[in-house]
Amino acid sequence: MKLVVPALEYLEAYADALRRGFWSDNLRREESAREELAMIAADPADFVASLDDPEGKRPPIRLPDGTTIAYVPSATIVQKLTMASVPFDPMTDIAPITLAGTVQTAFCVSPTIGVSTLPEYIAWLKQNPTRHSFGTTALGSFTHFFGVMAGREFGIPLEPVPYRGAAPLVADLQGGHIAAGCGGITDFLEHHRAGKVKVIFTSGIKPTTSAPEIPTATQLGYPKLNILGWYVFFAPAKTPPALIDAWGKELKAVLMLPEVNKKLVELGLDVETSTPAEFSQRMATDLARWKTIIDQIGYKPGN
Numbered sequence: 001m002k003l004v005v006p007a008l009e010y011l012e013a014y015a016d017a018l019r020r021g022f023w024s025d026n027l028r029r030e031e032s033a034r035e036e037l038a039m040i041a042a043d044p045a046d047f048v049a050s051l052d053d054p055e056g057k058r059p060p061i062r063l064p065d066g067t068t069i070a071y072v073p074s075a076t077i078v079q080k081l082t083m084a085s086v087p088f089d090p091m092t093d094i095a096p097i098t099l100a101g102t103v104q105t106a107f108c109v110s111p112t113i114g115v116s117t118l119p120e121y122i123a124w125l126k127q128n129p130t131r132h133s134f135g136t137t138a139l140g141s142f143t144h145f146f147g148v149m150a151g152r153e154f155g156i157p158l159e160p161v162p163y164r165g166a167a168p169l170v171a172d173l174q175g176g177h178i179a180a181g182c183g184g185i186t187d188f189l190e191h192h193r194a195g196k197v198k199v200i201f202t203s204g205i206k207p208t209t210s211a212p213e214i215p216t217a218t219q220l221g222y223p224k225l226n227i228l229g230w231y232v233f234f235a236p237a238k239t240p241p242a243l244i245d246a247w248g249k250e251l252k253a254v255l256m257l258p259e260v261n262k263k264l265v266e267l268g269l270d271v272e273t274s275t276p277a278e279f280s281q282r283m284a285t286d287l288a289r290w291k292t293i294i295d296q297i298g299y300k301p302g303n
Helices: 008-017 022-026 031-042 045-054 118-127 144-152 166-173 185-193 240-256 258-266 276-297
Strands: 002-004 068-073 094-109 133-136 159-162 180-184 200-203 228-236
Touching: 008 159, 008 228, 022 118, 068 094, 094 144, 094 240, 118 200, 133 144, 133 166, 144 159, 144 180, 144 276, 159 276, 166 180, 166 185, 228 240, 228 276, 240 258
Parallel strands: 002 068, 133 159, 133 180
Antiparallel strands: 068 228, 094 180, 094 200, 094 228
């Protein structure tokens, strides 16, 4: 079995559950799933061929055997809209198993500018017209688009300044070299609590479970600044539905383990699951909205 995880900040919680044998133990309790998996594992092609060709007249088509899945953030999926060279179509080349949860984008300010709330920040911007910029942890990402969207909603355009990740941005915020920054809540939560930066709002409709004291832009009167990222488990396209369903049962059970759920919440993830069909619809809706936002901002796909 192979688990591909580009989102490393959440790997530990899942790896711990795997090390303790939870997934295999849980699967053993699913008798029907176990029998189907045994059939597929023995020969996936024969299993699939038998479904629509019981006499075996056509040559079998080799399909994914369910031994490789991936844990993918929306930041990877949105690259289909922001990078011309992305070689896959998320709607056809991968198959969702279940949503793992959503994550919010956070807008923070430097402790050196002396503001603690969004109204104070807007007032500060009006008094400091030469400092209408914000650091973003990645151009062409939510952390870029959300900051630009915020400036437009405030009526004060904000210029993005690219950084190579969160660490140098936090350092510049702490030192007062840049007044504001935008990144995933996971980028700033620890530093916010340590007083190195001040998160003044996030991008959800309601506050993230990991920081209920931080208001959302929607709560502060800016409902258009509602944009959520997510993390999802995917399998290769054309993975047999029985395997998708078995993985879904496994993963949802792991996500609901109290110790796993607690760890993910601490990392800024609001745990939420879905069926494959529910997430396919959500991804299609989100991609359409993200494209509208990108077009309105005027961002052009790069290489």
